[in-house]
Amino acid sequence: xxxxxxxxxxxxxxxxxxxVNELNLEIAEGEFVVLVGPSGSGKSTALRMIAGLEEITSxxxxxxxxxxxxxxxxxxxxxxxxxNYALYPHMSVADNMGFALKLRKVPxxxxxxxxxxxxxxxxxxxxxxRKPRQLSGGQRQRVAMGRAIVREPAAFxxxxxxxxxxxxxxxxxxxxIAGLHQRLxxxxxxxxxxxxxxxxxxxxxxxxxxGMLQQVDTPQRLYDYPVNLFVAGFIGSPAMNMVxxxxxxxxxxAVVVFGSHEIKIPAKRLQASKLEEFKDKEVxxxxxxxxxxxxxxxxxxxxxxxxxxxxxxxxxxxxxTIIYFDVDAPAVLTKDTMDLSSDASVEEAxxxxxxxxxxxxxxxxxxxxxxxxxxxxxxxxxxRLYFFDPTTGRVIG
Amino acid sequence: MSRSxxxxxxxxxxxxxxxxxxxxxxxxxxxxVALVIPLVxxxxxxxxxxxxxxxxxxxxxxxxxxxxxxxxxxxxxASRVFRTAIKNTIIVSxxxxxxxxxxxxxxxxxxxxxxxxxxxxxxxxLIPLGVPTIVSGAIMLLLFSRSGYLNSLxxxxxxxxxxxPGVNLEFQALSWTVAGGWRTLFTVAVADMWKVLxxxxxxxxxxxxxxxxxxxxxxxxxxxxxxxxxxxITLPLLVPFITMAIILRAxxxxxxxxxxxxxxxxxxxxxxxxxxxxxxxxxxxPFTAASASIVLFGIIMIFIVAYLKFVAxxxxxx
Numbered sequence: 024x025x026x027x028x029x030x031x032x033x034x035x036x037x038x039x040x041x042x043v044n045e046l047n048l049e050i051a052e053g054e055f056v057v058l059v060g061p062s063g064s065g066k067s068t069a070l071r072m073i074a075g076l077e078e079i080t081s082x083x084x085x086x087x088x089x090x091x092x093x094x095x096x097x098x099x100x101x102x103x104x105x106x107n108y109a110l111y112p113h114m115s116v117a118d119n120m121g122f123a124l125k126l127r128k129v130p131x132x133x134x135x136x137x138x139x140x141x142x143x144x145x146x147x148x149x150x151x152x153r154k155p156r157q158l159s160g161g162q163r164q165r166v167a168m169g170r171a172i173v174r175e176p177a178a179f180x181x182x183x184x185x186x187x188x189x190x191x192x193x194x195x196x197x198x199x200i201a202g203l204h205q206r207l208x209x210x211x212x213x214x215x216x217x218x219x220x221x222x223x224x225x226x227x228x229x230x231x232x233x234g235m236l237q238q239v240d241t242p243q244r245l246y247d248y249p250v251n252l253f254v255a256g257f258i259g260s261p262a263m264n265m266v267x268x269x270x271x272x273x274x275x276x277a278v279v280v281f282g283s284h285e286i287k288i289p290a291k292r293l294q295a296s297k298l299e300e301f302k303d304k305e306v307x308x309x310x311x312x313x314x315x316x317x318x319x320x321x322x323x324x325x326x327x328x329x330x331x332x333x334x335x336x337x338x339x340x341x342x343x344t345i346i347y348f349d350v351d352a353p354a355v356l357t358k359d360t361m362d363l364s365s366d367a368s369v370e371e372a373x374x375x376x377x378x379x380x381x382x383x384x385x386x387x388x389x390x391x392x393x394x395x396x397x398x399x400x401x402x403x404x405x406x407r408l409y410f411f412d413p414t415t416g417r418v419i420g
Numbered sequence: 421m422s423r424s425x426x427x428x429x430x431x432x433x434x435x436x437x438x439x440x441x442x443x444x445x446x447x448x449x450x451x452x453v454a455l456v457i458p459l460v461x462x463x464x465x466x467x468x469x470x471x472x473x474x475x476x477x478x479x480x481x482x483x484x485x486x487x488x489x490x491x492x493x494x495x496x497x498a499s500r501v502f503r504t505a506i507k508n509t510i511i512v513s514x515x516x517x518x519x520x521x522x523x524x525x526x527x528x529x530x531x532x533x534x535x536x537x538x539x540x541x542x543x544x545x546l547i548p549l550g551v552p553t554i555v556s557g558a559i560m561l562l563l564f565s566r567s568g569y570l571n572s573l574x575x576x577x578x579x580x581x582x583x584x585p586g587v588n589l590e591f592q593a594l595s596w597t598v599a600g601g602w603r604t605l606f607t608v609a610v611a612d613m614w615k616v617l618x619x620x621x622x623x624x625x626x627x628x629x630x631x632x633x634x635x636x637x638x639x640x641x642x643x644x645x646x647x648x649x650x651x652x653i654t655l656p657l658l659v660p661f662i663t664m665a666i667i668l669r670a671x672x673x674x675x676x677x678x679x680x681x682x683x684x685x686x687x688x689x690x691x692x693x694x695x696x697x698x699x700x701x702x703x704x705x706p707f708t709a710a711s712a713s714i715v716l717f718g719i720i721m722i723f724i725v726a727y728l729k730f731v732a733x734x735x736x737x738x
Contacts, residue, residue, distance in 0.1 A: 076637050097643040109634035113656045122652075123642035170642070 025087030025100075025177035025210055026052045027073060032082035034068050034234075042068040044234040045082070050178075055204050055211045056239075059221035059257070060231035066214045067182055069231070073212060074103050074180050087177055097126075102171035106183040108163045110155040110170075116142075117151040120169045134173075141172040144203070161192045168200070178210040185220065197224060218258055222246070230254050252307060252355075252416040255409060261312045261345065261384040265355040267413065268308035270301055279308055279408065282352035286328050286403055296420045298410055306419065307355055309409030312345070315385035317393060318402040325402045335382070336395045344387045346399070354381035471717070478711035492711035502712065505694035508605055512680070512690060513673035515609035516616075520669060521662065523613065524620030531621065532628040542625075549618045557682030560611040564596035564683070571596075597683045604688045611679045616672065620665050627661030628654070660731070667727040674719050691716045 027050040034043040043065040050056045058066040071077035073084055075096035083090050091099050102123075110119050118125075120141060121134040129137075142148040145165040155163055164184060171179050184200070185193045201224045204211055215221055221228045222242035229239040230253070238250045242258075249255035255263050268281035270288065277288045277298075293299065298306075318325055332348040385401055393399035410419040446453065479488040496502040531542050548556065563569050571593045578591040596607050631654065639649050677692030684690070686697060691712065699709035 074637075074641055076640070096637075096641045097645070101641065103638065103641045105634045105638060107632070107634055109632070109638035111635060111639070111653065113659075122639070122644075126643045126648060170638075174642075 026050060026054075026085075027178060027210060027212065028083075028085040028088075029069070029073070030083045030085070032069070032072060032084060033080045034065070034072060034077060035080040041234050043072065046231075046234075046236055048229055048236065048239060050210060050212060053208045053210055055201075055213065055224060055226045057213045057215060057221040057225035057228045058231060059215055059218055059228055060237075061257075062216060063233070064231040065234035066216075066231050068234075070180050070182055070212055070214045073099075073178075074101055075099050076103075100177040102174045102176040102179055104167045104171050104179065104181040104184045106186055108155075108167040108187075110163060110166055112155055115152050115154060116147065116158070116166050116169075119155065119166055120173050122170070123174050137173045137175075138169075141169045144172065144206075145169050145199075160188055161196070164188060164196060168203070172203070172207070176209070178212065181211065181213045183215055184213075186215070186217070193220075200224065219260055222258065228258075230257060248418075248420075249409070250418055252309075252411050252418075255309050255411070255418070259311060261386065263309045263311050263409065264381075264383040265307055265309050265411075266350060266352045266381055266383075267355060268306055268352070269303065270298060270306055270410070271303055277302070279306070279410075281308055282350050284330050284350065284352075286330075286405055286408065288408065289405055292406060292408070296410070298419055301410070301412070301419060305413055307411040307413050309411060310383075310403060311407065311409075312384040312386040314404040314407045315387065315401045316404070317387050317391035318400055319392075320388040320390055321402060328403045328405050330401045330403060332383075332399055332401055334393050334395050334397055334399050337393060339389065341389060344389045344391050344393070346385050346387060346391075346393050346395075348383050348385070348399075348401075349380050350383050351379060352381060353379050474710045474713050474717075477706055478714045480707060492707045493715075496708050496712050496715075501689060502694060505689040505691050505712075506715075508688050509674055509676070509690040509692075511602075511605050512609045512612065512676060513670060515606065516612040516673055517666065517669055519609065519613045520617055520620045521665065524617055524624050524665065527617065527621045528624035528628055531625055545621060546618045548615050551615070553615060553678040554682060556615050557611060557679045560607060560614070560679070560683055561597060564607045566593050566595040568596070598685070598687055600687045604684045608676070608680050608683050608688075608690070611683055612673065612676055615679070616669060620669060623661050623665045623668075624658065627658045631657050664727075664731045667723050667731060670723045671720055671727070674723070675716065691719075 027048075029046050029048040032043060032046045033041070035041050046065075046069055048056070048069075058069055060066045068077055072079050073086070075091065075094060079092050083092055085091065086099055086101065111122065114122065117135075117138050120138045124134045124137065138151070139148065142151055145168055147162060147165045147169060150158060150162060150166075155166065158166065164187075167184065181200075185196050188196060197220060200213075204224075213224065222245070225242055227239055228242055228245055230237040230245065232253055238245060238254045240248075245254060245258045249258060252265065256265065266281045268279045270277055270279050272278075273285075273287075276290060277293050278285050279288055288298070315330075318329055332350070334346045334348050336347045338345040387393065387401075391399075393401075411417065412419055478492055479490070481489055481491055527545065531538065531545060535541075551559070561568070574591050574594075578589045581587055581589055594603065596603050598604065635653060635657075636649055639653050644652065675692055676690055677696065680688075680690045680693045681696070684693070686693070689697065695709050695712045695716065697703060698705050698712060
């Protein structure tokens with residue numbers, strides 16, 4: 024086990040693309056860190072630099088306090104799980120798992136024992152004599168995990184290990200990998216483009232975009248305190264609703280206006296942030312789908328901050344009901360939101376056609392009577408509004 | 421699979437379909453039969469019938485009254501020249517095959533690596549394939565004849581070595597091709613290797629490209645050095661391609677003719693030139709030529725069966 028440190032790590036491809044730009048990241052011993060971001064964000068390149076499979080243009084990578092920039096992968100004491108598993112097709116499952124130990128000249132009996140232990144841990148002891156092509160996708164995935172586990176390495180590096188599995192198996196393996204990490208306690212760096220995978224498994228999540236680290240924090244803090252529009256839109260499913268808005272004074276307080284809607288900003292929220300500076304200027308307002316509710320279904324009666332909307336579609340999921348409604352304000356079209364909408368994991372990202380309308384998502388108590396095609400009233404939790412600077416995309420707070 | 425489908429792809433067991441059934445089958449598959457007839461006729465007239473006829477001739481005698489007789493076979497096996505031809509054929513085949521495999525692997529590994537103008541170099545490497553065999557034989561004569569390039573090189577080398585004080589090597593110009601013995605066989609094998617190296621290289625290159633890059637990456641993370649990656653990953657995964665190359669090339673190598681004719685003439689016969697020599701003037705003996713052909717045919721069949729079993733069969737079941 025070991026800690027991993029990336030210090031100003033940069034990777035510039037021969038064609039000039041900056042795949043990873045000045046990445047600083049410290050991964051503590053035993054920590055499970057997920058690198059997440061849309062495709063092309065540099066997360067896999069970062070992982071491959073830790074593994075030694077990708078050249079480091081500048082900066083240093085340290086494993087267990089030792090600079091490993093010039094060490095080949097085999098001298099870094101790390102194990103890697105690949106997206107396509109990369110099993111050795113000509114070897115049996117047992118040989119696949121024991122390959123690294125065999126190269127290290129570990130005695131045969133020891134190899135057999137460690138392979139057997141790992142196979143039991145993963146429930147693949149019945150397949151040890153099979154060849155990879157005789158296994159299903161899920162079984163291959165386990166073998167790839169087993170190959171990493173028998174090594175007892177300083178760290179596990181996993182490059183989208185679940186993306187080739189079907190949805191159900193992915194959820195199951197997600198729990199299993201998290202469980203394995205709890206049991207083995209090995210430092211793990213895990214790359215995924217799926218923010219759900221990231222927040223469910225990680226001790227800490229590092230969000231990357233265009234080779235730059237956006238934010239690194241615990242999943243809950245990323246959700247509660249995103250630093251910019253990109254992180255706000257990326258973390259959370261369904262994604263945060265965003266809309267251009269204006270903060271103005273009204274009566275004795277302040278309100279935020281978007282389209283024909285108006286929400287009163289609690290005085291505390293206004294005082295605690297730099298929001299005052301943005302008065303009468305344009306901001307981007309963010310509301311999480313979870314912060315809408317059917318006013319009839321909240322414990323305390325709410326008199327203000329009720330939006331009158333026309334529901335265009337409702338999805339009943341049993342545990343919750345998702346409704347979609349249009350707001351008469353243009354969609355947010357900054358680089359942040361464009362990057363998000365190209366990513367498959369973000370549903371209902373801002374529509375790209377330039378019209379004075381954007382679709383909002385709300386996540387309601389399943390007892391709600393709001394149905395597609397009907398009008399509805401929605402209560403907004405005004406204490407949980409997010410405001411962003413439209414020029415920088417940074418959160419105002 | 422239904423009966424008619426089976427019949428359509430020509431299972432021999434279905435030849436004896438009842439008459440009524442056959443009539444109905446024929447009406448149903450008129451077009452297919454019409455389309456297959458030219459190919460069947462081609463194979464019959466140009467392959468099957470000549471082979472059968474050669475077989476018949478090989479069992480006939482000059483007098484024509486002793487059919488069938490094994491007399492031609494006993495006479496060629498009694499002939500020292502024929503036994504030498506078989507031995508030479510095997511030597512040339514093994515020699516050129518092993519050189520092709522080793523060099524083909526080296527060239528394929530080189531062409532597989534990424535480097536400047538790789539596409540151009542890959543194309544250039546194919547050139548020997550486009551050279552007519554007889555021409556490549558002529559090129560080899562330029563290399564290996566008494567005043568050829570190889571001897572010139574040897575002289576240069578000997579002169580260089582002789583610069584070292586105390587060394588005094590002597591080199592006599594060798595006539596590699598007509599010297600007889602291993603030198604002649606070696607030149608034939610080199611010529612054959614030069615000619616077909618591109619095919620072997622292409623087979624290996626295809627094999628190398630079928631191995632996915634992340635398997636190598638996994639191996640290097642697992643602790644394998646470059647050499648270990650080659651020995652434990654590349655070679656085992658290339659086995660089907662190596663088998664294919666060996667068998668395909670063996671089939672070809674045994675029926676070597678033009679190169680042996682140009683470079684070795686009658687000094688060191690191989691089966692091909694032996695058969696030609698028996699058949700053509702001044703010998704004019706089609707009977708022993710036929711029986712020697714049948715022997716060659718038998719050797720080649722062994723490799724064809726091996727190919728069907730180890731290469732074609734495996735790819736079907738995979």
